[in-house]
Amino acid sequence: MAIFKKKNLNGKKPSHHFRLVKKSDLEKRKNEKITKKVDKDVENNEKKEKEIRRLAATGKDISNKKINDLIDSAKQSHVQDIIVELFNGLMVYAAISESASDLHIEPWEEEAMIRIRVDGILYDRFRVNKTIYLRLISLLKILTKMRTDEHRAPQDGRFEFQTEGGGVDVRASVIPTSNGEKAVLRFLSGKSHKLTLKQLGFLGDDLRKVSKAIHKNWGMILATGPTGSGKTTTIYAILEEINKREVNITTIEDPVEFEIEGVNQSQVDRKAKMDFATGLRSLLRQDPDIIMVGEIRDEETAKIAVNAAMTGHKLLSTLHTNNAATTVLRLIDMGTESYLVASTLICAIAQRLVRKLCPDCKVKRTLTRTKAKRILKLEYVKLLFGNKEKIKVAVAGGCFDCGNTGYKGRLGVYEVLDNTPEIQELILKRVNSTKLQEAAIKLGMTTMAEDGIKKVASGDTTLEEFVRVMQE
């Protein structure tokens, strides 16, 4: 009996009901039909997404030649599968095979260029025709849930793909240009941040100073440098080192670049009106021991950050300044009282990134003082040569492993300003950054240039790299 009842309730109505449909029922059915179609479209898109993920998961390594073959096939056939395969191939090729940090799809007048950024340098890789370009962009939009019918406004989104080595998070943005929409995809792989301070390139005294600083109970540790100098990576390495169950670490970032287990990470959200200042204020209510603020770039954030450090928190952040001493002045310029800076700062780490020589193919060469003088500032020549007339330095070779560039990975060049009582006194006196820098050097600070020269002398990087980042 119960079974019959259920069947009736489920709508297996007697047939005469169909003959007596009301107008409103017709409307209802029409709506259902539209919804079904939309649902079908969504489902198809989801299938495409799944397909992309499945394909990406199979790729471990993809060669340049394979991508060119896929581009050739895409030229000949308009089957969607080929574009999906090409898109996947590009993801694996860039993020895995080439360890690129970004992939750019750049429209030109008649065709488009696909470029990748490896170790900070952008390389042209594949030319595609406009049809393939448009189909890649629309696939990217579907995948990141951007509006496919919007071509005039900037949009952003994200997606993830799986590889044998784990998931890769991709943050994509599309901006309109005169030749069409340009897409930039940034790969945020959860793996690459797991480097210790030593692996990042902190040596000797700098390593000791930073290790000591991060174990202090409260105060500020700041990493500074221009965009792309690796300061966030340094902060992440510090967080990894102090991340223990018994402490509460909370972050506000823009964006969250890597996820760290056990750390409460939140992200700036302009639409929800959550910037660094409001985010920081609300996370202070969460009883954190250690706070990480992605960047201090305005007065309000500076004020809250310094107050947080003052009230017993350990605060980590980054700033845009050229050297360690300027950091102090920058905070004062942003309206922080000098006595607060003097009492809360533990240390300021200034840094740059150089490309690291590939260990498999680097070559030793003799360099004479005369030749060095032509490319290096005199103070650097003195640092590198001492009294010698010639020295051995390493130069880039080229092998399969480094994609014939001679470089693999990057290395930090640092200077660490320790806020000793002598430095505190100078901060209170509000001396200028040149004086502060000089005093720090007298007190034993190794400058970024000295650290960089050490890394040239040890054969970890080249003179060209040093010149590129230090003399620009």
Ligand SMILES: [Zn+2]
């Ligand atoms: Zn090599």
